[in-house]
Amino acid sequence: MRGIPSAENLTAQVEGRVEDVDGVLRITRIHLVYRLCIPPGKKDVVDRVLKVYAAKCPAYNSVKDCIECTWEAEVNEQESR
Numbered sequence: 001m002r003g004i005p006s007a008e009n010l011t012a013q014v015e016g017r018v019e020d021v022d023g024v025l026r027i028t029r030i031h032l033v034y035r036l037c038i039p040p041g042k043k044d045v046v047d048r049v050l051k052v053y054a055a056k057c058p059a060y061n062s063v064k065d066c067i068e069c070t071w072e073a074e075v076n077e078q079e080s081r
Contacts, residue, residue: 004046009037030063032071040077047075 017029038046050073054060060069 004036004038004042006036011035027067029068029070032069034071034073035076036073037076037078040079043075043077046073 012035013033015031016027018025019028020026021028036046054064054069054071063069
C-alpha cells in the first residue's frame with residue numbers, strides 16, 4: 001500500500017450476519033475492522049488510501065449491491081521491528 005508493506009502489517013477481523021431471506025439463508029451484512037501498523041510519518045498517506053480503497057477493492061465491488069458492507073481502520077504508527 002503506497003510503499004508500506006501490508007502483508008506483515010495488516011490484519012482484519014471480519015464479522016458477518018446471516019439471515020433468513022424469503023426462506024433462504026443469506027449473508028446480509030459484513031463488518032471489517034482493519035488493524036494496520038505503519039511507519040511513523042505515513043499516516044497522511046494511509047488516510048488518503050483509506051478514503052478511496054473501497055472503490056478499488058474487487059471483493060467489495062463484487063458484493064456491494066447485495067451485501068451491506070461496513071468497515072473501520074485502526075492505524076498504529078510504530079518503528080520497524
